[in-house]
Amino acid sequence: MIGFTSFLSNHTVVQTLKRAVQPGGRLNHAYLLHGTAGTGKKTLARIFAAGLLCTAEMDRPCGECTACRKVEKDIHPDLIVVRPPEGKSMITVDQVRALREEVHLRPNEGRYRVVLIEGAEKMNISASNALLKVLEEPPPYLVFVLTADNRTLLPETIASRCICLELCDVSPLQAEKWLVRQFPDEDPSVIDEALFCGGGNLGRCAGYLKKDGAAAGFQMAVKLLQSLATGREYDVLEALSPLDGDRDAFIRLLTDVDRLAAESAKAAFLPQSRVLSLVPRFSPTRAIQVRELGDDLRSRLTLNGNLSLLLGYYCAELRNIMERTV
Template sequence: MSFNKVIGQELAVDLLKKAIEEKRLAHAYLFIGPDGVGKSLLAKIFAKALNCEKQTAEACDECVPCKKIEGNIHPDVITVSPEGKSSQIGIDAIRKIEKAMSLKPYEGRTKVFTIDGADKMTEEAANSLLKTLEEPPKETVLVLLASNMFKLQPTIVSRCQKVLFHPLNERAIMKELIERYGLDDKKAMCVSRFSEGRLGRAIEVLEGEALAKRDRVVDEFLTPKQLDYEDTWLYGEPREKVNEALNALAVYFRDLLVFNLSKDQGLLVNLDKAADIARDAARYPVERLEGIIETIADTQERIKRNANIKIALSCMRLNIT
């Protein structure tokens, strides 16, 4: 898997390739950018290139190290990511990495430790990692992946070489979806818009249940019902999933707003729902939609800050229905 598998992140790719070619590796890299734009893919390709038997800037994908890294079983290439209900990276995960760092590489040239979701480290974990960054071991590269730089300790950020990732443009995602999944233009455009510049999200949409979940949350909050809301399905979902669902809801309301202002279906994100949007938009005046979108954003913020999900959603429901 060569570096050109990473779509639309030329600056990030060039920076890492150059570092390998010129043998000027930093001890730690911080990949910053939204989820689903290629950070973990690039981290894996980087780890391969650093350990491939061919010893060039491009991994061959055929040698034993390349295959082991692809299968996540290379002893010198370790990734940790958030775990458990809290979706955090705790001290134990960081200690595991630090222990492995203190050893010589088993079979590779360069140990590569990836912390996927570095912005989700507990304070204890971050403090421990900081000590490692202050005295980085040899033959080791740390790769931190984060979507929110401001949630990282500034002292950690300052000790890493920053590598920026960007959302992709609509055309780039469409092209990829058409090639990979054989979609027609209209479907590819719909999924591309829904994914908001994140190819990983687009793939989730196609392979997962993102569109079904959107339909469920839209139905839940737009269709007047006489249900006992005690049993809302969202109450049982993890915090991140609730926020994803609210995001889909906010985008739907934004589409109603866009449609009311422009009457142009071509501008919608939820292209596959154009008829529903035209119908629903008639029920909501523009000022009301602006208020609803703001309420949803406030609710997401509260949920991120650990508010009780049930209370936050009940308040939101009162304000938007």
């Protein structure tokens, strides 16, 4: 059942959105939910949309009225969802132009029309400019909810018109409780593996258990870091071969590599840590350099940079980091 109570942690963000949808609440015309992939931005955006369209007198979204159910099933006529088309990596200007036509129609059933733009940083410049026109002077019944993994890739002209709310990972303990509740039939040792793979990132933990490629991606990251330690170029390329032109898988790999390097740097203070049985020891400086390289690559990949060139660049830069004495 859709509702704010099911959303873990991120208390301030949840309260801000919850208050805004109650009767008499202060509602802005645009919100930007940003934070690492897997922190629940799309889930929270939908709960918020349900709150805006819910027909209950209070405690919106109630989760039980027809409007709430329609939002949950993605069939509410006043909820418009925009995301990159199937098989494409960017939101196009044509999609935003079509949206601009549509938002001039008044709500069908609810008090508002809600526009949910998933992966807003994937709009190219013309799409952003087209959106800006309607963001600047929206009809009074329109509420925008944008989600973005990386806020810095969104033009400031767009971000500055939104209430920006950042979502973070939850604590490992909260993640464990959540996984046990969501996957009651799963073996505890498998839950442990998922937690090790995803840390406090619920999306990655759940992905591991749903076998959506998160586990394979994590293994690829482990193999990549192991092969860097051997210094053999062939090993590095072989470790990355399963990526096979998959941009999203590359972005996920960067996050796994960042996290493993950071955990390895922390392991000096945590003798029980399992991470050193998998990957070489990283100094804090090296882990930071890996993170900065990952941030750079994530931005370029999101902005449609050439995949194979970026892969080659990533391997070369990782080797440079490993060869420097730090």
